[in-house]
Each structure stands twice: as structure tokens, then as C-alpha cells.
Amino acid sequence: MRDSDDVKYEKGANATSTRRIKGVCGIPGLAAMQWFNVVIGVVHDCMHCVLLGVMKAIMYKLCSPTNSDKPYFIGKDIKKISKRLDGICPPDFIERMPRELEKNYNHFKATELQPLQKKKLRAS
Template identity: 40%
Template sequence: MKFLPEFQLPESVAIDYMHGILLGVMKKLMSLWFDGKYHQLPFYIGHRLEDVDKILSSVKPPYQINRTPRKISGNVQHWKASEFRSWLLFYCIPCLKGILPDVYLTHLACLVEGIFILRSDSIPLDKLDRAEKLLQNFYGNFVELYGEAAAGLNVHNILHLSIYSGKLATMR
């Protein structure tokens, strides 16, 4: 690296949206919310999994989604990246409203809106700035809400997503 002084690592290596966000951050959040080993923590909602499944089962997918959502219970470990994408962008907020405590739902909404913006075909600078602020907010509050042990590299990489969308390409 010392021989390449102009090389900026965060701006030069793209983040893998599918593995980093969908199969990384979203899968981690769902584990935190539903895995019984977190049952004493304030974000744990595993005791409401049946309610979430019932809401999810009643969802009629938007035209962009070909697959009908599968229940979380007994299936989430087998979900495809496309199912995590649908959960993140379309289902999680309505399914978790009134179930996930408000502070965690609001935190999640920052990730949802930020990623939704960055997946647009074209992103005006004001929207790119908004996405960056939302994702910074998500990252900045993650450790406080879920603990340092839950915040791995995939969560950290959220800070750099707007760089890639602004300089490289959108996350389609």
C-alpha cells in the first residue's frame, strides 16, 4: 500500500450487496430478533414469531417479486438472498410494526430507506446524501442497540455503501 499512495481502500473495493447486506446484515438482524439465545435482550421478539409469520403469510407481493414469502419459522435458514431482499425492502417494516420495539423499528427503517435509495436506477445527489445519512445513522446506533459483539464487518461496510453507489454503480 505504501507504494500506491493514491489508493484509497474503502473507495477502491466494492462491497458485495448480496453477501454483505442481504445474507450478512439482514440474516444477523433476524437472528438477533428471533433466536432464543437472545431471549433476555430488549430486541428479542422470538415469542412473537407466530404473529410475524401470520402477517407475512397474508402479504400479497408487489409485481417486482415473483416468489410468495415463506414463513420465517423453520425456513429462514434456507432463505435465498432474494427472499432477504424482499423482506428488507418490502415486508419487514409492516410485518414488525407493533411487534419490534419502536426504537429498533425506527433504526431498521434507516437501513430499509437507505438501501432502497441506493438500489435506484439513478440517484440524484440529494437522495445519495439522504441515503448516506440514513446508513450512517443505522451504523452509528447499531452498537448501542444490539451490542458490539453483533456489529461485524458487514455492519461496518454499511458506512461505505453510498461511496460505491455514487462513484461506481447502483446496487441492482
């Protein structure tokens, strides 16, 4: 577990914009305020942290040939999955049409990795 002092004085003090330490790339300006807690006071960026971070990592694990010996590997069925994705006719509020999974899973954009429920809420 991280605490504010850990981020301010250990990780943040030694991190820079080019040298990240455990996801920390410096100390935010508000950290100088005694009352500000860096850990609970900074909102996580859903697009970069979750969609382009966690979701891309999961896609890579599931589809990458380097994981072909793992029980969760779906790369052997990737052509079937791509074919099913290609047959989908998404509603107009979907920002991007599905792309071929086999060639593009490592290059998906954040909007392609968003859950459908979020898109419905955002569109209304």
C-alpha cells in the first residue's frame, strides 16, 4: 500500500518525467500543501491507467504467441473471434468500428477497449 509520505519523499523525490518509479513520475505541485494527501487526492486517469494500461496488458496476455503455453491463451481462436467481431453492426454511438483482432490487438485505441455500458451512458 502506498501512503502520501512514500510518494512525496521516496518515489516522487527520485522520479522524473523520463524515469518513473512504480508509476510515479514526480511530485505534484499540490504535494507542498500540508493538508494534501497525494495518494487519495489524485484522480486516476481511466483512459491511460485502465484502458490503455490494464486492458492492453490483458489483451496481450490473452492473444500474444509468447503465452501460447498458458491455459488462458486464446490466440489459437483469434481468427474465429475476429470473424465474429467483423460481423457485428454496432449502433451509431460506437465511435470506432471493430478491427481485425489478429493484426490489431496490440494497437487498439482506448475507445475500442471501453465497456459498452460506458458508451451508452456517455451517449445519452
